[in-house]
Amino acid sequence: xxxxxxxxxxxxxxxxxxxxxxxxxxxxxxxxxxxxxxxxxxxxxxxxxxxxxxxxxxxxxxxxxxxxxxxxxxxxxxxxxxxxxxxxxxxxxxxxxxxxxxxxxxxxxxxxxxxxxxxxxxxxxxxxxxxxxxxxxxxxxxxxxx
Ligand code: RB5
Numbered sequence: 001x002x003x004x005x006x007x008x009x010x011x012x013x014x015x016x017x018x019x020x021x022x023x024x025x026x027x028x029x030x031x032x033x034x035x036x037x038x039x040x041x042x043x044x045x046x047x048x049x050x051x052x053x054x055x056x057x058x059x060x061x062x063x064x065x066x067x068x069x070x071x072x073x074x075x076x077x078x079x080x081x082x083x084x085x086x087x088x089x090x091x092x093x094x095x096x097x098x099x100x101x102x103x104x105x106x107x108x109x110x111x112x113x114x115x116x117x118x119x120x121x122x123x124x125x126x127x128x129x130x131x132x133x134x135x136x137x138x139x140x141x142x143x144x145x146x
Contacts, residue, residue: 001027001028001057001062001124002028002029002030002036002057002058002059003022003028003029003030003058003059003061003062003066003124004026004030004031004032004049004052004053004057004058004060004061004062005018005019005022005029005032005044005049005061005062005063006031006032006033006034006046006048006049006061006062006063006064006071007034007038007042007045007063007064007065007108008034008040008041008042008045008046008064008065008066008071008089009034009037009038009040009041010042010065010066010106010108010109011012011041011063011064011066011071011106011107011108012034012035012036012037013037013108014064014104014106014108014113015031015064015066015114017113017116018062018105018113018116018117018120019031019061019062021117021120022120022124024116026078027093027124029110030058031077032045032048032049032126033045033048041074042065042071042074042096043070043071043074045063046063046065046069046071046072046074046075047074047075047078048064048136049061049062049063049075050075050076050077050078050081050083050103051057051076051078053080053081053102053103054078054079054080054081055131056125059102060101060102060103060104060123060124061075061083061102061104062103062104062105062106062120062123063075063083063095063103063104063105064105064106064108064116065105065107065108066107066108066110067085067107067109067110068085068086068087068105068106069085070081071105071106072084072085072103075103075105079144080102080144081104082099082100082101082102082103082137082140083101083102083103083104083105084099084101084104084105085105085107086104086105086106086119086123087106087107087110087111087115087119087135088111088115088118088119089115089118089119089121089122091097091119092118092119092120092122092123092126093122093123093126095123096123096127096128097126097127097128097133098129098133098136099127099130099133099137099140100124100133100137101130104119104120104123106119111131113146123139
């Protein structure tokens, strides 16, 4: 499984911690930046991660900003992306089981490291349930065509 992670200045510290956590757990994870706490525009980094996931360079993306909101808005504009802002493990599990999300967004000003670890664990370890959810996800993607 190949994963990319991206962030803005507000998400930098949590990104570093989550990168180390997943790297130490054997995940193939690529850091797409930004690489410091100096103010940057989150749109650039969110777009890069989302586009790379849409282009199948990675299976999943993790994007972190202050709230998770701005980066999720950017990511969801990219064709093929289903980005979910998650603030707890349950949301992350449901984002995979019901929505087949391929990007998880988190807010470093909203959650702490412990919760963030739980979210990425749940997101990366949970599969899509398919079944009745498949038609709904297909409908989501059909909206992109119109
Ligand atoms: C940066 O100050 C902040 O606006 C950004 O990290 C994010 O929360 C936007 O949605």
